[in-house]
Amino acid sequence: MTATTTSTCPECDSPVALAATPRLSEIFECADCHVELEVLSTDPVLLALAPEVEEDWGE
């Protein structure tokens, strides 16, 4: 069993399951509205909409 922590999607207010110890700037997807969410703080967990993909993003 994987431990999780829960927060709330700032877009649709649905609960979002996160890893037990999310990392700062980690990206999660809301299972309900499918927006990408970024972890802004870990204690307490605070989520915000993740930045849109920029033209020069890549590997």
Added chain:
Amino acid sequence: MSALPPIAVLASRVRVDEKRLFDALEARGVPWEQVDTRWLWSRAGAPRPPWRAVLNREIGQARALYAAHTLESLGVPVLNRSAATEVCGDKWRTTLALREAGLPHPATALALTPEAGLAALAELGYPAVVKPLVGSWGRLVTPLPNEAVAAAVLEHIAALPGPQSHLVYVQELVRDPDAPGRDLRAVVVGGELLGVTERRGVGFRANVARGARSTLIEPAPELAKLAVAAAAAVDADLAGVDLIEDAAGRLLVLEVNDRLEFGGFQAGAGDRVDVAARIVDHLVAGAAP
């Protein structure tokens, strides 16, 4: 004895690859800190930051490149070096580096205006492909089956804002997606080939970001040598080398990624190789104490 200074990992977006790297650093007891480039700034000539070395995992090319230049100028070793980020982040610079190293690469041209693009394509021939100079994941890569389509696409390119967008990078379309041949991703760390995966996607773009699946293969000696040489050609210690096999079985280097995503490769490799662990070992071995 004082503790070693931390290694900084530059990352504004923590994906599965970054989490693997963080885990690998922690598993080795290496002091490290995450540095979000969105908040990074530096005065020219500032004292050296308190980092032993920097692992550059910034997703944005502009931020990655300027961060690398800046930190190197302040005396901190950066992996990859700014020279690699500069070349790998620009498809034309990569083409030139691969050609200068004598490595096989598709026939490619750079036109300095969209109008000149048609002339370049007339010489390259059709089908061809036009790619943005900067960017990954196959984004905006457009096949050009004939002159009529090319003229329309180039008209759209001419309407884009900014002079950089008007530089037109065109390349022969190496093979039809239904023709025999393979798309390959080789991972090279510190001049050593960690492995090669074959990628099969839908359509003509075999990017993992577009849903392609990876399978680890046993590389022929020629392929292994080519991948390592391609990484060296762009001065990349860490490299995701993309290769393509044409319908005749000839291997060509398409491009080299300096801040490689390795989730697809790792999925294909399973537990036979741990890319994050190898990157961290290389980083720590090369970092000044």
